[in-house]
Amino acid sequence: MIYDVLIIGGGVTGCCIARTLSKYDIKIALLEKEADIASGTTKANSGVVHAGYASQREYLKRDMCIKGNKMYTQAAEELKFPFQRIGSFVVALEDNQIKDLEEERNNGIQDGILGLELILDKTKIKHMEPNLTDDVVGVLHASSAGIVSPYEMTFALAENAAMNGVNFFRNHKVNRIRHQDYIFELKTQQGVFKARNVINAAGLFASKISKMVGLDYFDIMPRKGEYILFDRNAMHLNKILFPTATKVSKGILVCPTAHGNTFVGPNAQNISDKKDTTTTEAGLKEILEGARKLVPNLPNRASIRNFAGLRAIPNTYDFIIDNTDVYGFINVAGILSPGLTSCYAIAERVTEYLELLGVNMKPNEKYNPNRPKPERFKNFSKEELDQKIRKDPTWGRIICRCETIPEKEILDAIHAPVGAINVDGVKFRCRPGMGRCQGGFCRPRVMEILSRELNIPYQDITKKSEDSYFLVSKTKDELLKKSESGEAE
Amino acid sequence: MKSYKADVLVIGAGAAGLAAAIEVKKAGLKVLIIERDKELGGITLQCIHNGFGLKEFEEELTGPEYAQRFINQVLDLKIPYILDTMVIEITRDKKIYAVNNKEGLIEVSAKAIILAMGCREKTRGAINIPGFRPAGIYTAGQAQRFVNIEGYLPGNTYVILGSGDIGMIMARRLTWEGCTVKAVVEIQPYVSGLLRNQVQCLEDYDIPLITSYTVTKIHGRDRIQGVSIAKVSKDYDRIIGSERFIECDTLLLSVGLIPENELTLQAGATLSNNGGPLVDNNLETTIEGIFACGNVLQVHDLVDMVTSEAKRAGKNVVDYIQNRYDKPIKKEEKIKCVAGENINYLKPNNVNKSDIDSKIIFNFRVTYPDRRVIIQFRDENNKVIFKRKKVYVIPSEMVELEVNLKEIGVETTIKEIRIEIIPRPEVLIEED
Ligand SMILES: Cc1cc2nc3c(=O)[nH]c(=O)nc-3n(C[C@H](O)[C@H](O)[C@H](O)COP(=O)(O)OP(=O)(O)OC[C@H]3O[C@@H](n4cnc5c(N)ncnc54)[C@H](O)[C@@H]3O)c2cc1C
Ligand SMILES: Cc1cc2nc3c(=O)[nH]c(=O)nc-3n(C[C@H](O)[C@H](O)[C@H](O)COP(=O)(O)OP(=O)(O)OC[C@H]3O[C@@H](n4cnc5c(N)ncnc54)[C@H](O)[C@@H]3O)c2cc1C
Numbered sequence: 001m002i003y004d005v006l007i008i009g010g011g012v013t014g015c016c017i018a019r020t021l022s023k024y025d026i027k028i029a030l031l032e033k034e035a036d037i038a039s040g041t042t043k044a045n046s047g048v049v050h051a052g053y054a055s056q057r058e059y060l061k062r063d064m065c066i067k068g069n070k071m072y073t074q075a076a077e078e079l080k081f082p083f084q085r086i087g088s089f090v091v092a093l094e095d096n097q098i099k100d101l102e103e104e105r106n107n108g109i110q111d112g113i114l115g116l117e118l119i120l121d122k123t124k125i126k127h128m129e130p131n132l133t134d135d136v137v138g139v140l141h142a143s144s145a146g147i148v149s150p151y152e153m154t155f156a157l158a159e160n161a162a163m164n165g166v167n168f169f170r171n172h173k174v175n176r177i178r179h180q181d182y183i184f185e186l187k188t189q190q191g192v193f194k195a196r197n198v199i200n201a202a203g204l205f206a207s208k209i210s211k212m213v214g215l216d217y218f219d220i221m222p223r224k225g226e227y228i229l230f231d232r233n234a235m236h237l238n239k240i241l242f243p244t245a246t247k248v249s250k251g252i253l254v255c256p257t258a259h260g261n262t263f264v265g266p267n268a269q270n271i272s273d274k275k276d277t278t279t280t281e282a283g284l285k286e287i288l289e290g291a292r293k294l295v296p297n298l299p300n301r302a303s304i305r306n307f308a309g310l311r312a313i314p315n316t317y318d319f320i321i322d323n324t325d326v327y328g329f330i331n332v333a334g335i336l337s338p339g340l341t342s343c344y345a346i347a348e349r350v351t352e353y354l355e356l357l358g359v360n361m362k363p364n365e366k367y368n369p370n371r372p373k374p375e376r377f378k379n380f381s382k383e384e385l386d387q388k389i390r391k392d393p394t395w396g397r398i399i400c401r402c403e404t405i406p407e408k409e410i411l412d413a414i415h416a417p418v419g420a421i422n423v424d425g426v427k428f429r430c431r432p433g434m435g436r437c438q439g440g441f442c443r444p445r446v447m448e449i450l451s452r453e454l455n456i457p458y459q460d461i462t463k464k465s466e467d468s469y470f471l472v473s474k475t476k477d478e479l480l481k482k483s484e485s486g487e488a489e
Numbered sequence: 490m491k492s493y494k495a496d497v498l499v500i501g502a503g504a505a506g507l508a509a510a511i512e513v514k515k516a517g518l519k520v521l522i523i524e525r526d527k528e529l530g531g532i533t534l535q536c537i538h539n540g541f542g543l544k545e546f547e548e549e550l551t552g553p554e555y556a557q558r559f560i561n562q563v564l565d566l567k568i569p570y571i572l573d574t575m576v577i578e579i580t581r582d583k584k585i586y587a588v589n590n591k592e593g594l595i596e597v598s599a600k601a602i603i604l605a606m607g608c609r610e611k612t613r614g615a616i617n618i619p620g621f622r623p624a625g626i627y628t629a630g631q632a633q634r635f636v637n638i639e640g641y642l643p644g645n646t647y648v649i650l651g652s653g654d655i656g657m658i659m660a661r662r663l664t665w666e667g668c669t670v671k672a673v674v675e676i677q678p679y680v681s682g683l684l685r686n687q688v689q690c691l692e693d694y695d696i697p698l699i700t701s702y703t704v705t706k707i708h709g710r711d712r713i714q715g716v717s718i719a720k721v722s723k724d725y726d727r728i729i730g731s732e733r734f735i736e737c738d739t740l741l742l743s744v745g746l747i748p749e750n751e752l753t754l755q756a757g758a759t760l761s762n763n764g765g766p767l768v769d770n771n772l773e774t775t776i777e778g779i780f781a782c783g784n785v786l787q788v789h790d791l792v793d794m795v796t797s798e799a800k801r802a803g804k805n806v807v808d809y810i811q812n813r814y815d816k817p818i819k820k821e822e823k824i825k826c827v828a829g830e831n832i833n834y835l836k837p838n839n840v841n842k843s844d845i846d847s848k849i850i851f852n853f854r855v856t857y858p859d860r861r862v863i864i865q866f867r868d869e870n871n872k873v874i875f876k877r878k879k880v881y882v883i884p885s886e887m888v889e890l891e892v893n894l895k896e897i898g899v900e901t902t903i904k905e906i907r908i909e910i911i912p913r914p915e916v917l918i919e920e921d
Contacts, residue, residue, distance in 0.1 A: 146827070228617065233754070279619040281705065281727070306617050382586065386490045386594040393590035398575045401525070402751075406588075438612040444639060459641060463624035467711035468824045470624055471641040475666055 003027045005339040006176050006186055006195035006357060008209055010037030012150060012343050013335050014201035015157040020347035021354070022164035023369075025362045029190060029195075030158075030166060033173035035465050036425045037418060040153040040203045042340070043428070044227070044277070044309030047150045047257060048240055050338040051088065051142035053108035053116065054250060059318045064342035064349075066113055067158035069144055069287045071344035078158040080373040081149060082258035087115075088240035089129060091294055092138045097244040098445040101140040108142075115143030129239045131295050133252075145240055147341075150340050151428045155418070162417035164364060164372045169423075174202075177212040182328060184213075197328040197357060199350060204274045204312045206320075206333035213326045220334060221454045222274045225266025226283040231436050234302030250337070252290030254298070259431070264291035264298065266309065302435050311336050321346060323353045330354075377406050382403040398450070400442040402435020410446060414453050420438070421454060424464040425446060443470075448483065491592045497806055498585055498599035500576050500752065503531020504792045505783020505799040506605035507559035513603075513801025514566045514844075518810060521597065522563070522570035523587050528769075529563065529570060530556035531607055533792060535630070535637045538658055540685070544793035550661060555792060559801060571595070579756040600814050601778045601806050602756075604766070605799065606749040608784035610655070618650075620707030623714075629655040629743040632664070642666060644739025648716050649673045650704045653783070654682035654790075656743020658737040661690035670696050671735050674718050676703040676725060681804060681885055706730060713740055746788045753785065763787055763834035769823065770849045771805040772798070772838045778814065780806050787836055787852060790887055801819055801850070822901070824894075829867070829909030831855050833884065840906070846895040851888075853908060858883040861913045863888065864898075869905040874898060882910055 005021060007014045010032030034040070043410050052066035076083040092098050101118055108116045119125055120138040128141075162168055171190070178185040179197070186193045202209045207220045236256075243251040256266050265287045269280075284306055293296055314320055314334025319342070322331045330353050332346060339346075355361055377395065380388060389396040394408040413420045413429035420426040423433070426446050433439030433446070447470065451458040459471045499510045502524035513520040528534060533541065536552030543549060546558070563570065574589035585597040592762050610628040627635070627643055633655060635641045649656045652675040660670045675690060678701050680687045691698050699718065705727060706717035720731035748765040758766045758774040758781075765786045766774040782802035783795045819907055823839040835853035859882050866875035875897045882888060899906075 017625065275710065277710075278621050278706075281619050284617055284619060287672070303617055304612070306619070307622060382490065382594055385588070389588060389590065389593035396588045396590035396593060397573070398525070398577070398588065404577060407590075435608050436612075440610055440612055440631050443631065444634060448781055458639075463711075465711045468624035469712060471643055472637065473642050475636055475640050475642055481667075 001027070001194070003029050003193065003195035005199060005239070005354065006031065006184065006193055007199045007201055008186070009040075009201035009203055009206075010034075010154075010158065010168070010170070011040045011042040011201065011203050012038070012154045012157070012340055013203070013332055013346060014199070015154045015161065016343035017199055017201060017332070017347045017350050018166045019157040019161040019164070020344070020351055022161045022166050023364055023367045025364045026359060028161075028166045029193060030161075030168050031172040031174055031186065031193065032168070032170050035422060035462075036160050036420070036427065037130040037170065038151040039464070040159070041309055041312060042150050042154050043065065044307050045150055045225070045337070045340060046253060046255060047148050047340070048088070048253075048255065049083070049085075049146040049148050050341045051108070051116065052113050052338070052341070053104045053140070053142065054245060055338070057107060057111070059338070060321065061319045061338060062111070064319060064345040065338040067345035068338075068342035072146065072148070075344055076148075077301065078369040079153065079160055079371045081153040081156045083146055083148045083153070084258060085144060085146035086239060086256070087141060089125075089132070089139040089141055090242045090244055091132065091136055092244050093133070093135050093293065095137055095337060097272045098138050099137060104445075105140055113142070113144065117141045117143070129237065129241070131235065131237055131293055131297070132241065133296050147240065147256060147258050148340070152258075155416075155429055156371050158418040159416050160369070160440055163371070164367050168418045170418075174209065174212075177209070179213055179326065179329075184328065186238045188266045197330070197354060197359060199330045199332060201332045201335075203335065204310060206312065210331055210333065213329050215324055215326060215329070215331070218320055218333060219315045219434060221313045221315070222271050222276070223313045224269040224271050224283075224308050225311060226269075226277065226279045226287055226308045227263050227265030227306060228261060228287060228303050229257075229305045229307070230262045230299055231302040231304050232259070232261045234299035236260070237262055241296060243290070252287050254291045254295045261304075262299075264288065265487055271310075274310065277308045279308050283308075304438060319346070321349055323356060328357060333476065340431055374412060377404055377409065399445045400432035400435065402437050402441070403431045405430055405432045405442075407449065410449050411453065414450065420450075422464055423450065423470070424450070426450065490594050490596055492596040492598070493521055495519045495597065495599045496810055497521070497601050497603060498523065498597050499603045499605055500585075501531065501605035501607055501783075501785070502526075502570060503528040503605060503607050504533055504556065504559065504795045505561055505607070505692065505782060505785070505802075506531070506603070508558070508796045508799035509605060509782055509803040509806070510568050511559065511562050512800050513806055514568050516807040518807060520568055521599070522568060523574050523576055523597070524570060525575045527573050529560045529572070532630075535633050536658075537637050538662070542793050544791070545796050548876045554790075555646050576752060576905040579752050579779075580916050581757045581776075583756075583776075600810050601780065603802055603806060604753055604774070604779065604781040604785050605783045606752060606785045608746040608748050608788050610742070611745045611747060612742065618704055618707055623707065623709045625709070625713035625738055626707070626740045626742070629653065629659045629741045632739075632741050633659055636662060636666065642668065644737075646671060646737045647739045647741055648704070648735055648737045649741045649743055650688070651675060651742055651744035652680040652682050652698065653743035653745060654686050656741060657682050657686040657690040659741060659743070660696050661694055664694050664696065671737055672697045672699050672718075674702050674704060675700045676721055677701070679883070681719050682743075683885055703727070707740070708734070713738060716740055720905065746784065748785045748788065749783070752851060753781065761834060761838050762828075765836075767838040768836060770840045770844055771809070772802045772837070773809070777818065778809065780809075783859070787834070787887070788789055790885065794887065824899075824903055825905045826851070826857065827905060827907050829907040830854070831857060831882070831910040832908055835908055842866065842901045845899055845901065846893065848891050851892060851908065854887050855882040855884055855910055859910060859912070862910050863913050864888070864907050865911055867907045867909070868903050874906070878913065
């Protein structure tokens with residue numbers, strides 16, 4: 001079988017391209033090296049849908065960000081992922097920063113960003129965000145900025161793409177690409193995949209993939225950003241809070257997640273290992289100190305998790321979206337921030353490229369842009385809940401006490417298209433283990449459900465990758481082994 | 490929607506919930522227990538070691554044996570209970586909603602509620618250990634569940650962070666299973682659990698206890714491969730250069746317990762600094778008719794103390810229903826109890842003035858260990874109203890004090906009692 005399009009990489013970029021292309025009557029598959037999609041940069045970032053004023057004007061990423069932001073409203077409606085346009089503040093703490101904000105506002109308005117407003121009235125500012133420091137002298141309010149759950153959106157994209165005919169292959173790492181007679185042969189451990197067109201959306205590893213077809217014209221460097229997440233009850237923010245940017249980065253923000261937790265971060269650390277997602281003592285200290293400048297009374301003791309994500313920084317500092325010299329090979333590389341915001345605009349551009357390449361983009365008659373809305377226990381009224389449980393008792397068995405997740409939601413996460421196959425997969429799809437006890441209570445129960453539904457022995461259930469096992473043996477096995485070898489009496 | 494009616498609803502069927510329910514039933518009231526788990530008994534069911542019941546029964550029992558004595562009484566007294574059912578909401582007007590997979594949504598109306606939801610373990614994120622986030626990190630209680638209930642070993646070689654009781658008990662338990670416990674690492678200069686467990690679980694098995702050290706980094710991307718530990722100063726700052734690596738495939742956390750307080754908060758009750766609700770001397774929260782006992786109120790050292798607190802709560806609830814419920818609320822004047830020097834937290838948080846001529850039980854924990862001290866009560870004018878000597882105080886041992894305030898000369902004009910621990914002066918006047 002020869003695919004029309006093979007996509008390498010199941011991050012937000014690859015999945016959004018897959019879903020956008022599923023509107024057309026072409027054969028598409030996506031290959032992802034990890035055990036699940038959304039395992040790379042897409043899993044750990046700020047989840048901010050930026051308004052678009054922040055990047056320099058000559059960059060493609062600015063253009064894509066402004067366009068992409070506007071496309072979120074429709075996407076969220078169709079795909080039903082958590083997204084709220086709550087608006088952002090860029091906070092000036094000194095008078096001389098105001099002129100920077102003015103410039104950003106003026107340029108932004110010229111470039112078509114809606115809802116930009118410079119606010120200097122401190123009472124008004126504090127009314128809009130009471131947690132903000134008293135040292136604030138002004139803010140640039142961008143009402144079009146929003147927050148999204150990046151991995152839930154990516155799962156939604158993949159699910160909808162799969163509904164519309166895209167094949168997903170997880171645990172499929174592309175190791176080599178052969179290229180002959182306008183056909184690409186992608187070698188993975190599990191076999192060879194053939195296609196007329198290839199889209200490289202491999203994130204941090206996009207330069208490596210590009211080199212596989214002989215295209216060596218950019219580098220990607222990892223830049224780490226660390227985060228601390230707080231308990232939902234500890235603080236409630238109305239706005240996304242940025243400090244006034246320096247040339248180096250957007251700075252450390254204080255921000256709500258789409259589920260109402262507050263987080264702080266990221267810092268920016270250039271590193272060399274593309275798999276080094278460790279958090280560091282110095283880094284965690286740095287982000288707390290940075291964040292306190294905006295919100296002095298952070299609920300320090302209520303932190304529930306720290307984590308780190310890696311930005312894929314290209315040497316051009318801009319998105320590399322190219323219809324390359326290798327006919328049929330499209331690079332979608334260097335998708336640094338605001339890549340999440342830009343994904344719908346990027347996917348649109350890739351579609352245009354495929355048309356240019358002569359792919360027959362006939363509409364897919366069966367295309368349905370709507371993903372069924374995941375049903376959530378928390379959203380039901382008392383009467384609805386009672387009805388639901390009577391029809392399906394798995395609604396009445398609560399598995400995660402912190403987030404109140406019943407068995408039914410976990411079953412849905414497992415049985416959805418491109419569904420969960422491990423504990424983290426369940427956690428990122430429907431949140432058991434995301435709350436303050438971080439899985440202490442629900443993990444054995446989630447393992448038991450995965451084991452039963454996927455017919456995998458309990459002991460073989462993993463956290464994420466194959467090597468991330470939870471249990472080593474049954475009790476007494478170790479002792480029996482020792483007694484057989486005569487070690488114990 | 491299924492609905493139930495009772496005089497008293499007990500949420501949670503651990504040691505606390507069971508004892509409280511029994512007390513209420515014995516007084517002839519209608520009581521209902523709702524429990525999330527499949528069985529009655531609570532956390533004691535996974536504590537298969539002995540050391541339970543020395544005070545209550547003057548016998549050494551295992552956790553499940555201890556629980557069974559109360560379960561038997563519940564059965565004998567025909568106290569109704571619903572299992573596998575989670576209370577999800579307490580409204581401000583004391584309606585309770587719960588769900589299970591047989592009856593759907595359940596609504597309970599009760600005249601009074603006893604909160605007995607127990608506590609939960611703190612996790613890694615709460616203490617922010619840097620490094621990777623691999624599989625193989627468990628709280629000690631979670632590991633205990635895997636080993637004692639599910640019959641699986643979570644790993645072969647262990648480091649345990651924190652010297653809480655559950656951690657120490659698991660160190661011994663895992664050693665019995667043929668596993669290696671490389672070290673118990675404690676950030677404080679002293680053990681945070683009971684001395685008895687330090688001797689019986691660590692020293693007896695030659696398990697190294699490393700105090701004034703903490704885990705500073707997690708190694709291993711998929712499964713944990715080791716931890717870095719480092720010495721800390723008096724102010725818990727890491728001492729540069731003291732870092733060393735310990736290989737292990739599992740890290741257990743025994744870094745403390747906190748009251749399970751979601752429902753408490755939802756009911757509108759105010760919390761105190763220990764994470765449990767503010768209560769008066771009747772163990773009544775700031776919401777009239779809602780009482781709390783056991784680990785949901787304060788984390789106890791021993792189950793026997795949970796039981797006696799729960800019995801007290803049960804009696805007070807009976808008194809509430811018989812004498813106060815449905816009567817015009819008379820505004821109780823209260824004496825505020827506040828934590829002074831070296832008191833981490835205390836219970837109760839206030840005393841009803843009408844109760845000053847009865848025995849009041851004060852419980853508290855200290856912030857740091859000390860020897861040869863005086864426990865002292867002062868009023869709002871700093872006048873000392875009570876003094877008692879104590880040989881030593883340590884954070885791992887809750888102090889219990891029974892005082893009749895009237896007998897020690899407290900008048901109803903008093904507004905506040907401040908409890909503090911002070912060093913004993915060299916020369917002590919014998920009379921006090
Ligand atoms: C700290 C931080 C904060 C950020 N904040 C924001 C923000 O607030 N707003 C915003 O818009 N953007 C933000 N971003 C940027 C955004 O997260 C990224 O632009 C986006 O996630 C990139 O997605 P991707 O799909 O290109 O990459 P990834 O998610 O990394 O996906 C690439 C995928 O390719 C797979 N892959 C690699 N090699 C192979 C192979 N050989 N075979 C098969 N599969 C392979 C990987 O496993 C991975 O799953 C942030 C980024 C970081 C790091
Ligand atoms: C590992 C461990 C070892 C111990 N070892 C000893 C020892 O050696 N000796 C000793 O004397 N003491 C020991 N203790 C202490 C003693 O066992 C506990 O303090 C005591 O059992 C706590 O009782 P409880 O009823 O407050 O809480 P729990 O036993 O935790 O009971 C709370 C109950 O409430 C239920 N619940 C919670 N929320 C809800 C809800 N929303 N809806 C319905 N039900 C709910 C829970 O399922 C649980 O069954 C140990 C404790 C632990 C954790």
